[in-house]
Amino acid sequence: MIEARGLTKRYGRTLAVNDLSFTVQPGRVTGFLGPNGAGKSTTMRMILGLDRPTAGDVRIDGKRYADLKEPLRHVGALLDARWVHPNRSARAHLRWLAVSNRLPEKRVGEVLELVGLTQVAGRRAGGYSLGMSQRLGIAGALLGDPGVLLFDEPVNGLDPEGILWIRQFMHRLAAEGRTVFVSSHLLSEMALTAQDLVVIGRGRLISQTSTSAFIEAASGSTVRVRGPELGRLREVIVAGGLAADDAPASDEGPAALVVHGATTDAVGELAGRAGLVLHELAAQRGSLEQAFIQMTGGDVEYRTGTPVGVAAPAGGPVMAVPGQPAGAGILSGAAPAGKGEPR
Numbered sequence: 001m002i003e004a005r006g007l008t009k010r011y012g013r014t015l016a017v018n019d020l021s022f023t024v025q026p027g028r029v030t031g032f033l034g035p036n037g038a039g040k041s042t043t044m045r046m047i048l049g050l051d052r053p054t055a056g057d058v059r060i061d062g063k064r065y066a067d068l069k070e071p072l073r074h075v076g077a078l079l080d081a082r083w084v085h086p087n088r089s090a091r092a093h094l095r096w097l098a099v100s101n102r103l104p105e106k107r108v109g110e111v112l113e114l115v116g117l118t119q120v121a122g123r124r125a126g127g128y129s130l131g132m133s134q135r136l137g138i139a140g141a142l143l144g145d146p147g148v149l150l151f152d153e154p155v156n157g158l159d160p161e162g163i164l165w166i167r168q169f170m171h172r173l174a175a176e177g178r179t180v181f182v183s184s185h186l187l188s189e190m191a192l193t194a195q196d197l198v199v200i201g202r203g204r205l206i207s208q209t210s211t212s213a214f215i216e217a218a219s220g221s222t223v224r225v226r227g228p229e230l231g232r233l234r235e236v237i238v239a240g241g242l243a244a245d246d247a248p249a250s251d252e253g254p255a256a257l258v259v260h261g262a263t264t265d266a267v268g269e270l271a272g273r274a275g276l277v278l279h280e281l282a283a284q285r286g287s288l289e290q291a292f293i294q295m296t297g298g299d300v301e302y303r304t305g306t307p308v309g310v311a312a313p314a315g316g317p318v319m320a321v322p323g324q325p326a327g328a329g330i331l332s333g334a335a336p337a338g339k340g341e342p343r
């Protein structure tokens with residue numbers, strides 16, 4: 001379990017993390033979401049003892065990172081998959097990690113098997129694809145067989161097969177009873193991966209809840225309704241005191257109406273009383289990205305005068321990613337790459 005209480009980090013005049021409290025439960029995958037600059041990486045670094053909180057604290061299974069006797073047996077992290085020495089083989093890299101962290105060398109073969117790299121373990125890591133590098137990073141995080149795992153943007157840049165593999169692997173780790181905390185910009189992927197969410201904006205907690213409750217709370221009650229007499233249907237709905245928008249024909253189906261702030265019962269009854277035939281009447285569930293925009297709208301950090309919002313390039317909706325973080329190396333005290341103090 002991870003417990004943050006009043007966690008605060010100030011860099012000069014920037015309050016990167018502001019009185020943040022949340023709990024990450026074992027046995028579940030918890031997504032860590034927030035716009036760029038929200039404070040996710042800073043929070044992860046504080047969990048891993050790479051940054052010192054200005055105030056408050058964060059505990060792993062009740063202890064501060066610094067007080068863990070053999071940290072890698074408690075917590076493993078994948079912060080930057082590319083920090084491996086390019087000329088080392090995967091096996092040599094893991095052996096070095098195991099030895100320098102006083103972990104049993106036999107564990108190297110086990111984790112290679114777990115992530116499916118046994119066949120290629122003798123090849124130099126510099127020649128690995130991004131997907132293989134991510135697997136190697138995960139193997140490293142699992143060396144100490146920790147109960148708590150942190151992943152910072154683990155699916156960034158991966159192809160669909162790689163994304164699916166990571167998703168299923170995380171579910172498996174959680175099913176084994178581990179605490180899995182994963183940050184991602186890929187909201188549609190998080191909706192499939194995470195059962196719980198910790199959502200932050202400008203360093204503060206916006207929401208800690210299950211993924212389904214988060215989407216439901218933000219999307220409100222919207223009903224899609226369709227029938228052969230669409231114009232008449234709209235009149236009846238509006239006369240009934242509800243607001244209806246046109247939903248033109250699309251991949252989702254033929255032209256319909258979208259009724260806001262309504263239940264299917266209410267819309268069905270209005271139509272029924274007017275004697276109108278319906279071909280479709282369905283409650284609409286919002287997407288995680290819609291919920292995210294609604295919940296974080298006011299907390300988005302502005303850069304170069306442009307609001308950092310949600311963009312939808314190929315590969316699915318993502319939060320905008322100017323200046324993609326380099327992340328940080330963590331295993332065996334590797335120096336954080338890119339961010340981290342001092343700057």
Ligand SMILES: Nc1ncnc2c1ncn2[C@@H]1O[C@H](COP(=O)(O)OP(=O)(O)OP(=O)(O)O)[C@@H](O)[C@H]1O
Pocket residue numbers: 011014015016017034035036037038039040041042043323325339340341342343
């Ligand atoms: N070492 C540092 N020195 C000064 N400011 C920093 C440092 N690290 C982070 N910040 C600032 O703290 C805030 C939070 O940054 P952080 O990287 O934690 O956010 P994030 O949610 O991980 O964003 P992203 O999604 O872009 O990685 C930002 O305003 C950032 O510029």
